[in-house]
Structure formats: structure tokens, C-alpha cells
Amino acid sequence: MAALLEIEGLGKRIATDEAGGLRTLFHGLSAVIREPASIAVMGASGQGKSTLLRMLACLETIDEGDVRLNGQSFRQSDIREWRMDVSYVAQQAVMLPGTVDFNLRTVSRLHGATYEERLASELMERCGLGGMPGAKQATELSGGEKQRLALVRSLLLRPQVLLLDEVTASLDEENSRYVEELLLERHRSEGTTLIWVTHQPEQAHRVAPVHWTLAGGRITESGVAR
Numbered sequence: 001m002a003a004l005l006e007i008e009g010l011g012k013r014i015a016t017d018e019a020g021g022l023r024t025l026f027h028g029l030s031a032v033i034r035e036p037a038s039i040a041v042m043g044a045s046g047q048g049k050s051t052l053l054r055m056l057a058c059l060e061t062i063d064e065g066d067v068r069l070n071g072q073s074f075r076q077s078d079i080r081e082w083r084m085d086v087s088y089v090a091q092q093a094v095m096l097p098g099t100v101d102f103n104l105r106t107v108s109r110l111h112g113a114t115y116e117e118r119l120a121s122e123l124m125e126r127c128g129l130g131g132m133p134g135a136k137q138a139t140e141l142s143g144g145e146k147q148r149l150a151l152v153r154s155l156l157l158r159p160q161v162l163l164l165d166e167v168t169a170s171l172d173e174e175n176s177r178y179v180e181e182l183l184l185e186r187h188r189s190e191g192t193t194l195i196w197v198t199h200q201p202e203q204a205h206r207v208a209p210v211h212w213t214l215a216g217g218r219i220t221e222s223g224v225a226r
């Protein structure tokens, strides 16, 4: 049976100046996720963790190598469907201009997915946004509220793989724990694979039995005794 997600020989070069200079951020990066998993991605700033996640979601060009989901390369896939299955939640959440309700509904509509109103209310509640008026302008939300709304928008797509880029960075301890619990519950009940970029070793230990460390352009995988 095909692995859930295969990263094969992934390479990324980035611009160093306006004259077209390039430097290799990473090269020959490979990893396999065979079945639904929760994985923490660690590594010093600038090693390319966000870039890697954005490449997995096909939001960055892939110069070198391949990514396969259930055996199918992104190159043979419909990119809109791919981004629904492999959903990236950014560190700085971007809201669509309009209300909270509009943000929730539009992302599903843009992906051609049915909007599940009950699930949306449940997810908002579980994220600590239960009292948030649907008519509130999303651009007026706090950073932490935007981050959680963006997470709910992605969860509504029922992705197979959720790429979480420091998704609790703007949250206080209590709300971080709510979000961690919600995500782990989606992992257990829906089989959603979670890939968390985090700078907090305690969080990595709490949420993921497998850690990928990105350093010097390579991934090192380690399992953590729980």
C-alpha cells in the first residue's frame, strides 16, 4: 500500500539578491509518513521549516524532488484538491475581507466543499471562539483570534494532512492547550495527520511522538519515548 505522504529528494534554492543570486536552503530532503501521524518539526530559525511546509502544500515552487500523497505526485494532481487535502495554516493568519461567517463559508466554497455549519460551531467552540459573533469583521480580530479562525477554516476542509506553522504562537497557555487538544482529537477521530512546526520542545513532546529536526539542509527523524 502507498505511503500517506512521501517527500523525496526535495530541494529549494532561494534568492539572495535582486541580481538573481541563489543559495541552497535544502537539498535531497526525504521523509515518509506511512500512516496518520503527529509529527513535530523543529530546528533553528531560518532552516526552512515554513518553506518546507509551504512546499508540501504546493504554495511554493518545488525546484527539485517530489511529494506524493497516497502514491500520487503533486505534479499529477489538481492543485486545488491537493491544497484541500494538504492544508497549510500560516503563522500570520490572513483573513478574507468580510465577516467571521464569510471567512468560514468562503474557504469551503472556494474549495468546492460543502460548508458544515454544525462542525463549524463545534470547532469554534472548542477553540475558545464560541461567543464570537458571526457578523464581526474578521480583520478586526486579535492575532490569536485570527489564528484560531484560520485553523477552523482549514479543519472544515477535513484535510488528510494539516500543516501547522507555529499555530499557537499568538495564544495564551490556556487557549494553546485547547487548540492542541482539539487537533489531537481530530487526529484520533478523523485520522488527520498533523505536522507541527514549533519552537517549544515541551509542546513538541506533548503533541508528537515523532520529531523531525531540520538542520544544515537535512531532516533527522527521532522518536520520543512517551
Ligand SMILES: Nc1ncnc2c1ncn2[C@@H]1O[C@H](COP(=O)(O)OP(=O)(O)OP(=O)(O)O)[C@@H](O)[C@H]1O
Residues within 6 Å of the ligand: 014, 015, 016, 025, 043, 044, 045, 046, 047, 048, 049, 050, 051, 052
Ligand atoms: N521566497 C523567498 N525568497 C527569498 N528568501 C526566502 C523566501 N522564503 C524564505 N526565504 C528565506 O529562507 C530562509 C528560511 O525561511 P523559513 O521561514 O522557511 O525558515 P524557518 O525555519 O521557518 O524560520 P523561523 O523558525 O524563523 O520561522 C530564510 O532565510 C528566509 O529569509
